[in-house]
Amino acid sequence: MQQAGLIHPSNPGCYYYLPATVRSMEKLVRVIDQEMQAIGGQKLDMPSLCSADLWRRTERWELMGKELFRLQDRHSADYCLSPTHEEAVTTLVAHQSTLSYRQLPLLLYQVTRKFRDEPKPKLGLLRGREFYMKDMYSFDVSEEAAYGTYESVCEAYTRLFSRLGLRCVQVQADTGNIGGTLSHEFQLPADIGEDKLLVCESCSFSANVETLTSDQTNCPKCNIGTLELSKGIEVGHTFYLGKKYSNIFNAAFSNTQNKPTIAEMGCYGLGVTRILAAAIEVLSTDEEIRWPGLLAPYQVCVLPPKKGSKADDASAIAEDVARGLSGTLAHLKGEVVLDDRIHMTIGKRLKDAKRLGYPYVIVVGQGALEEQPKFEVICQNTGETMFLSKDGLLDLLRTVETV
Incomplete structure (x- = not known):
């Protein structure tokens, strides 16, 4: 800690x-x-x-x-x-x-x-x-x-x-x-x-x-x-x-x-x-903090692309995702963090996210700019990585339990 x-x-x-x-x-x-x-x-x-x-x-x-x-x-x-x-x-x-x-x-x-x-x-x-x-x-x-x-x-x-x-x-x-x-x-x-x-x-x-x-x-x-x-x-x-x-x-x-x-x-x-x-x-593991789901300080961390990268245009999408999750899913109000340190690489910020133990990390990169946008979602507590549409993302996070 x-x-x-x-x-x-x-x-x-x-x-x-x-x-x-x-x-x-x-x-x-x-x-x-x-x-x-x-x-x-x-x-x-x-x-x-x-x-x-x-x-x-x-x-x-x-x-x-x-x-x-x-x-x-x-x-x-x-x-x-x-x-x-x-x-x-x-x-x-x-x-x-x-x-x-x-x-x-x-x-x-x-x-x-x-x-x-x-x-x-x-x-x-x-x-x-x-x-x-x-x-x-x-x-x-x-x-x-x-x-x-x-x-x-x-x-x-x-x-x-x-x-x-x-x-x-x-x-x-x-x-x-x-x-x-x-x-x-x-x-x-x-x-x-x-x-x-x-x-x-x-x-x-x-x-x-x-x-x-x-x-x-x-x-x-x-x-x-x-x-x-x-x-x-x-x-x-x-x-x-x-x-x-x-x-x-x-x-x-x-x-x-x-x-x-x-x-x-x-x-x-x-x-x-x-x-x-x-x-x-x-x-927890040696590399990652894992909280009990109910006790994680924040449930979701959204990572926009690095400024100046090929996926730079997805920054606005990342902000929309962060706002949308808090607005659409009432139980996530106040539970979503946007890591806006866009001068840093996604890899560095992803390492920090694992170190702090956000249960769900959403990487908004090149896939978000495709005709059918996809978001990389990392589930910290299981180690699973998924690529989901916006609807799939909402379905996943709708099941998150909070207090």
Whole structure:
């Protein structure tokens, strides 16, 4: 991403997100919003600057150690830049004194910057100190209902990665310093991944090696298959928290007998910027960036001929094609780029287009000047090249999915 000009380094583990990356991230957030709101999620925004008093009440001020970015205000009060918001959201819900069982389950989520003092930030956006995350927190009337919510969020995550065209594995995981009694990671299999996974060859069982004994080779679920070791990039994590936080902050609701009852909780994270980087890692080749189709910053790049070349007269046609696609196909409005650097050869601009990962590149050359105009269309994600008429081009791009 850095070589392609998508991000630029700032401090260790921190990056400028350049315009194409911001476009891609905004698209990812729209897909996340669709999936979270489909299961009843409500979006909010919580402060990144959180009081140490909240974290001391859960004992995580000490437990998190050097991972927390800590600071003091002018009055010497302690704060942290939050890596996660369990304390904050539970306090918010606890202050809703009229909360009724009729209003549950309550699923609150945000997409915001998070901060973690990584000892060795590396691999670009895969492990940074400042990053974007979607974090959701659920409040339910009972343990049974909370498990149902947990399953619905896991299913939403599975749908999300399916829509992005990414193979994602849900694995049994450790609860770590978040806590709770049940946890799953969502991993994209990749050789560069930092997590070691054990996957059964016979059934659906998979787990992070942290959760199993070091010498375990037989599947604990089916007792038949052998566990195969692989690597993955963690892009999501879910936790069933029970009453760990709601008890501490008295996050209660009125039950059917109108008596105060402590809510059952879950929390669910998605690494927004990490998903972008991980998707590029698993989909791209050495020479070309390949985005998930929904997340490409732009869907189409039109290349006019070089100025002064034999096909120079086709420049006007290229401009018409770019305008026409945005005007004729509503879903491509704002999704078409005209590379007007006509002082450069088409070959050079085509190389740049592949480096940036436009799903479709349309080369407007000599063929566009023929009696039956033809356009060279390169499909980045398949490597296929086609020569299409204008109608054929419209038919092809009419099927492009956008958000």
